Amino acid sequence: MQETNQSSGVLSLDALEPRVLSCTLCPLAQTRTNVVFGEGNPFADLLFIGEGPGEVEDQTGRPFVGPAGQKLDEVLSSVNIQRADIYIGNVVKCRPPGNRVPSRSEMEICFPYLESQIALIKPALIVTLGNTATQWLMPDIPGITKSHGNFFSWRGGILLFPMFHPSYLLRNPSREKGSPKYLTWLDIQKVSKWIDEYRRTNNT
Numbered sequence: 001m002q003e004t005n006q007s008s009g010v011l012s013l014d015a016l017e018p019r020v021l022s023c024t025l026c027p028l029a030q031t032r033t034n035v036v037f038g039e040g041n042p043f044a045d046l047l048f049i050g051e052g053p054g055e056v057e058d059q060t061g062r063p064f065v066g067p068a069g070q071k072l073d074e075v076l077s078s079v080n081i082q083r084a085d086i087y088i089g090n091v092v093k094c095r096p097p098g099n100r101v102p103s104r105s106e107m108e109i110c111f112p113y114l115e116s117q118i119a120l121i122k123p124a125l126i127v128t129l130g131n132t133a134t135q136w137l138m139p140d141i142p143g144i145t146k147s148h149g150n151f152f153s154w155r156g157g158i159l160l161f162p163m164f165h166p167s168y169l170l171r172n173p174s175r176e177k178g179s180p181k182y183l184t185w186l187d188i189q190k191v192s193k194w195i196d197e198y199r200r201t202n203n204t
Contacts, residue, residue, distance in 0.1 A: 013042050016116050020093055026109045028094035028102075034061035038089030038117060045202075046086045046195050047123035048072075049114070050165065051132040052102050058095035063088045064166075071166035072129070075184060079192035087121055089114060091133050101132055111136070118158070124198050126158055127191060130165030149187045151194075159194075163187045 010016040021035045036053040039062060048064075056066030064072050076083065092102045092110045102110075118126070128134040131144040138160060141147045147162045154160040164180045164187075172180045 010116055010120070013117065013120055016113070016120065020113050023093070023110075023113075026094075026106050028092065028096060028106055031097050032094040033058045035093050036061055036063050036090060036095075037093060038063055038087060040083060040087035041085055042087070042121060044085065044087040044121055045124040045198060046081070046127070046191070047118065047121055047125070048086060048088045048127045048129060049133045049137070050088075050090045050129045052090045052092040053095040054099050054167075055095065063090060067170060068165065068167040071169050075166065075169075075188050078185065079188050081188075081192060081195075087117075087123070089117055091136050107136055123158060124202075125191070125195060126154060126160045128160060128162045130168065133165075134160075134162040148183065149190060161187075161191060161194075163191075 010019070017037050020037050023029060023035065036057045050064065050068075053063065054066045054068060057063055057069070063069070073083065076086075091107050091114060093113060094110075096102050096106070126137070128137055134141070134144055134147060137154060138147075138152055141152060141162075144162055144164060148164055150162070152160045152162075164184050169181050169184060175181050
């Protein structure tokens with residue numbers, strides 16, 4: 001009988017992490033160096049979700065620490081959002097070979113881990129980075145070029161806000177008006193404004 005994902009019922013991220021680190025449910029387990037569980041504030045009101053780990057992330061076991069992660073840090077710093085105050089994870093926890101897009105079956109197998117993380121963290125706002133993460137969580141909305149910068153209701157109680165993946169910004173370095181970098185600057189300002197208002201309203 002095929003092994004199934006047993007992530008439901010965990011009471012904390014600390015309890016969930018060992019299950020994820022030892023996971024061998026999909027072929028990515030055979031090629032990974034490290035599982036990238038995710039990191040940050042376990043009670044964060046702001047959660048960033050990417051597609052999957054890259055080469056540097058696979059080597060270190062930490063999310064968004066390679067070139068794309070450095071670009072994400074720049075974006076966050078532009079509005080004084082600290083990584084220590086947020087949580088960062090991915091749809092899949094192991095690097096797809098060659099940084100390819102994760103397959104549907106890989107995302108299906110891994111998604112219960114992300115669902116458990118969301119349920120435990122209880123964020124008020126989820127920022128999806130790139131088209132893969134955005135369309136996986138909300139397959140019925142337009143692609144990232146049309147959906148970025150807009151708020152969507154996800155599962156009734158959490159807002160979802162798509163943004164371009166920072167790796168896309170590295171491939172498109174122009175800062176001209178209308179460029180991905182320019183639009184990302186506008187988008188992260190929306191995120192900052194929303195989360196500041198949320199924290200004021202909820203005294204967090």
